[in-house]
Amino acid sequence: MTRKIIIDCDPGQDDAVALFLAMSSPDELEILGITTVAGNVPLALTQRNARMMCDIAGHQDMAVFAGCEKPMVRDAITAENIHGNTGIDGVDVFEPQTPLQEQHAVDFLIETLMAAADASITLVPTGPLTNIGTAMQKEPAIVGRVKEIVIMGGAMREGGNRSPSAEFNILVDPHAARIVYSCGRPIVAMGLDVTHQVLSTRDRVDRIRKLDNPVADATAGMLSFFHRYDTKKYGSEGAPLHDPCTIAWLLEPSLFETRECNLSVETESELTMGHTAVDFWHVTDRPHNVNWTYAVDADGFYALLNSRLSRF
Numbered sequence: 344m345t346r347k348i349i350i351d352c353d354p355g356q357d358d359a360v361a362l363f364l365a366m367s368s369p370d371e372l373e374i375l376g377i378t379t380v381a382g383n384v385p386l387a388l389t390q391r392n393a394r395m396m397c398d399i400a401g402h403q404d405m406a407v408f409a410g411c412e413k414p415m416v417r418d419a420i421t422a423e424n425i426h427g428n429t430g431i432d433g434v435d436v437f438e439p440q441t442p443l444q445e446q447h448a449v450d451f452l453i454e455t456l457m458a459a460a461d462a463s464i465t466l467v468p469t470g471p472l473t474n475i476g477t478a479m480q481k482e483p484a485i486v487g488r489v490k491e492i493v494i495m496g497g498a499m500r501e502g503g504n505r506s507p508s509a510e511f512n513i514l515v516d517p518h519a520a521r522i523v524y525s526c527g528r529p530i531v532a533m534g535l536d537v538t539h540q541v542l543s544t545r546d547r548v549d550r551i552r553k554l555d556n557p558v559a560d561a562t563a564g565m566l567s568f569f570h571r572y573d574t575k576k577y578g579s580e581g582a583p584l585h586d587p588c589t590i591a592w593l594l595e596p597s598l599f600e601t602r603e604c605n606l607s608v609e610t611e612s613e614l615t616m617g618h619t620a621v622d623f624w625h626v627t628d629r630p631h632n633v634n635w636t637y638a639v640d641a642d643g644f645y646a647l648l649n650s651r652l653s654r655f
């Protein structure tokens with residue numbers, strides 16, 4: 344059965360690859376809309392970048408919405424140092440044909456979920472959780488309509504990537520993250536513990552480039568840029584391909600190993616703001632609210648990505 348999904352993103356090279364992976368898989372995934380949020384770069388760029396990816400994938404019919412320009416409580420943080428000034432450095436920027444919908448992303452989320460059956464729509468956030476947190480606060484009745492949420496956000500063993508203890512998406516909007524992680528619906532969390540295992544090594548990027556189609560070319564170009572910062576920072580062979588882990592989970596969950604546990608988000612301490620306290624060893628009696636992902640078959644992940652990107 345096709346799963347109905349809404350992708351909430353801040354492209355971002357890795358968000359862009361997540362969009363490609365989702366658009367390559369119509370038998371499994373029906374994309375109801377792509378909502379964008381301020382994150383890696385400001386909203387004006389994330390919504391434009393999402394529309395560019397739809398153009399490149401030949402999906403100018405996709406409904407793309409712009410959402411929140413800043414986090415619920417805190418000031419915005421961006422990541423041009425990693426993603427470049429465009430957010431998607433590595434591809435040439437152009438003005439996309441895919442239109443921007445007039446409706447605000449938060450209103451689209453509310454309207455779509457309120458019109459849906461209970462537990463019927465999967466949300467896939469790959470950026471700060473501002474749009475979804477705001478929608479849940481504005482219309483709490485949407486929560487019951489959500490089937491599950493597959494989030495790229497958080498870290499346990501890996502520590503933080505934007506502060507010593509916080510992962511970028513959660514650090515940017517910890518208040519929204521707290522609302523979403525405590526909403527009560529099933530959540531699969533892809534944190535840095537697992538995304539740091541799917542490295543876009545030179546060999547893997549070369550194999551993608553050899554697929555020789557517009558989507559594969561764009562992917563290889565973006566990953567070659569994305570590569571630079573993280574290989575220097577971590578001394579690794581390639582950059583972690585964070586956001587596509589969410590879509591890979593929906594397509595092939597057997598690639599991942601997970602554990603049900605509690606995840607709580609720090610929203611008070613400036614020192615550890617946005618930290619995700621993952622009770623992996625069940626040392627508290629806090630309720631299990633996430634399926635925390637901790638291992639992945641990286642070769643299997645790249646095999647899936649290659650086979651799907653070859654479809655374009």
Ligand code: BDR
Nearest residue numbers: 355357358469511512585
């Ligand atoms: C997350 O932050 C962004 O830089 C990436 O797009 C990803 O969603 C990783 O921490």
Ligand code: CA
Nearest residue numbers: 355358469470
């Ligand atoms: Ca992202």
